[in-house]
Amino acid sequence: xxxxxxxxxxxxxxxxxxHIRGSVxxxxxxxxxxxxxxxxxxxxxxxxxxxxVRAIRGFHNVVGFGITIPHKIAICRFIDELLPQARLVGxxxxxxxxxxxxxxxxxxxxxxxxxxxxxSGIAFKGKRVLQIGAGGAGRSIAFSxxxxxxxxxxxSNRTEAKARDLAQAVRxxxxxxxxxxxxxxxxxxxxxxxxxxxxMKPDDPLPIGDPAHLTPDMTVSEIIMSPELTPxxxxxxxxxxxxxxxxxxxxxxxxxxxxxxAL
Amino acid sequence: xxxxxxxxxxxxxxxxxxHIRGSVxxxxxxxxxxxxxxxxxxxxxxxxxxxxVRAIRGFHNVVGFGITIPHKIAICRFIDELLPQARLVGxxxxxxxxxxxxxxxxxxxxxxxxxxxxxSGIAFKGKRVLQIGAGGAGRSIAFSxxxxxxxxxxxSNRTEAKARDLAQAVRxxxxxxxxxxxxxxxxxxxxxxxxxxxxMKPDDPLPIGDPAHLTPDMTVSEIIMSPELTPxxxxxxxxxxxxxxxxxxxxxxxxxxxxxxAL
Numbered sequence: 317x318x319x320x321x322x323x324x325x326x327x328x329x330x331x332x333x334x335h336i337r338g339s340v341x342x343x344x345x346x347x348x349x350x351x352x353x354x355x356x357x358x359x360x361x362x363x364x365x366x367x368x369v370r371a372i373r374g375f376h377n378v379v380g381f382g383i384t385i386p387h388k389i390a391i392c393r394f395i396d397e398l399l400p401q402a403r404l405v406g407x408x409x410x411x412x413x414x415x416x417x418x419x420x421x422x423x424x425x426x427x428x429x430x431x432x433x434x435x436s437g438i439a440f441k442g443k444r445v446l447q448i449g450a451g452g453a454g455r456s457i458a459f460s461x462x463x464x465x466x467x468x469x470x471x472s473n474r475t476e477a478k479a480r481d482l483a484q485a486v487r488x489x490x491x492x493x494x495x496x497x498x499x500x501x502x503x504x505x506x507x508x509x510x511x512x513x514x515x516m517k518p519d520d521p522l523p524i525g526d527p528a529h530l531t532p533d534m535t536v537s538e539i540i541m542s543p544e545l546t547p548x549x550x551x552x553x554x555x556x557x558x559x560x561x562x563x564x565x566x567x568x569x570x571x572x573x574x575x576x577x578a579l
Numbered sequence: 580x581x582x583x584x585x586x587x588x589x590x591x592x593x594x595x596x597x598h599i600r601g602s603v604x605x606x607x608x609x610x611x612x613x614x615x616x617x618x619x620x621x622x623x624x625x626x627x628x629x630x631x632v633r634a635i636r637g638f639h640n641v642v643g644f645g646i647t648i649p650h651k652i653a654i655c656r657f658i659d660e661l662l663p664q665a666r667l668v669g670x671x672x673x674x675x676x677x678x679x680x681x682x683x684x685x686x687x688x689x690x691x692x693x694x695x696x697x698x699s700g701i702a703f704k705g706k707r708v709l710q711i712g713a714g715g716a717g718r719s720i721a722f723s724x725x726x727x728x729x730x731x732x733x734x735s736n737r738t739e740a741k742a743r744d745l746a747q748a749v750r751x752x753x754x755x756x757x758x759x760x761x762x763x764x765x766x767x768x769x770x771x772x773x774x775x776x777x778x779m780k781p782d783d784p785l786p787i788g789d790p791a792h793l794t795p796d797m798t799v800s801e802i803i804m805s806p807e808l809t810p811x812x813x814x815x816x817x818x819x820x821x822x823x824x825x826x827x828x829x830x831x832x833x834x835x836x837x838x839x840x841a842l
Contacts, residue, residue, distance in 0.1 A: 360638060367630070367637060
């Protein structure tokens with residue numbers, strides 16, 4: 317990999333940055349698609365975000381940037397346009413920089429998730445869906461599940477108030493979807509979606525209660541990339557459920573990013 | 580090569596950027612020395628330079644940046660400190676960013692050149708030196724040749740006024756060195772130094788007049804990296820002169836950069 321004057325430059329704005337690996341994964345995936353691109357994390361404190369965004373408008377070989385904790389909401393005030401999903405979710409995870417410095421923000425987590433699930437043969441139209449987690453990527457995914465035609469969306473979250481707030485926002489945007497705060501119990505649903513990090517560490521509890529409530533007619537989806545098969549997915553496979561992997565979401569987020577940035 | 584949240588980030592500020600390969604070479608050389616570093620060119624117009632520099636103060640994983648055409652002089656106004664060589668030369672090619680955002684500029688072309696020549700057994704103390712070229716890296720190299728103890732420095736430049744100006748500045752800084760504008764004729768010198776780009780393209784003329792004026796007691800130094808052996812160096816070798824290569828200069832610039840940035 318070489319970074320020359322012809323390379324398209326991207327950043328990931330974050331604070332802190334030391335843990336960030338997304339730049340590695342995204343650079344690898346976009347280069348595998350044939351793009352001469354390089355993505356550098358930038359460690360920017362909240363007080364410096366506005367000046368950073370203003371400066372990036374003047375970086376003519378920068379095609380855009382990713383945004384992560386803690387800037388995903390604050391960034392909205394400093395860019396020119398929010399695409400509909402970013403407006404709904406109230407946060408941005410990628411920004412396109414046009415040649416004239418104009419900045420357009422989107423939130424592609426939800427669309428990447430739906431595309432990845434769809435490739436694995438999982439659709440949400442007419443389905444009752446249980447989603448675990450109502451923060452971060454979970455917010456974007458909840459709106460996208462509703463947009464995909466789910467008739468009911470149970471939202472389970474450690475802090476229940478957050479699940480209730482998200483349920484209300486989803487109902488307001490998609491009245492045909494009955495969104496509500498719910499316990500983490502798969503019984504009575506067609507689909508289970510884990511958007512928490514439970515399953516990354518070997519000693520994590522399952523994100524749902526009794527896995528015996530998973531039945532072969534159900535689908536189970538993950539957003540965790542590593543391990544590829546989480547304990548939840550292993551339980552689901554054992555019980556004959558169709559599953560979709562976190563890496564499918566990533567692959568399709570990369571496609572969505574490619575489209576957003578017009579690479 | 581991976582760019583993660585632990586990678587030290589650098590830029591090269593330039594306008595335009597499409598031709599830039601220095602980022603590739605420097606990243607490769609610094610990584611070969613064991614540094615987890617990535618250098619991205621940033622295409623910044625002169626009107627945006629000040630805001631860019633201000634923003635970089637707030638990029639906490641950025642260790643510094645290189646500066647090239649057309650920003651090497653303008654940058655001086657926007658940073659906190661110029662090291663002595665940068666002040667003498669009147670331009671900066673690398674800036675260190677301290678943890679608190681403080682910016683210190685240096686011009687390491689001259690020191691890298693002297694170190695590289697020295698490694699090839701070429702010293703300038705007590706020598707009469709002919710330098711071709713009085714712009715860009717040439718300015719820094721001229722001051723360093725004088726600092727290294729040359730007793731005379733003939734400066735040949737396409738635009739003679741530029742050679743005269745540089746000669747005057749070198750004499751003012753190093754009165755023991757008789758610097759003057761001179762024709763590109765090796766006769767009567769101990770050392771010849773080419774700081775122009777003549778020799779990069781196959782059909783370039785030699786940077787000096789009659790190569791028969793090169794004698795075995797002379798040394799000949801290049802700053803051109805590719806081809807490694809320029810027509811001038813081939814003529815010099817044929818006539819028994821000791822030579823130093825452009826790549827020696829680069830290797831030692833990298834060492835100087837490592838020291839400047841405290842990598």
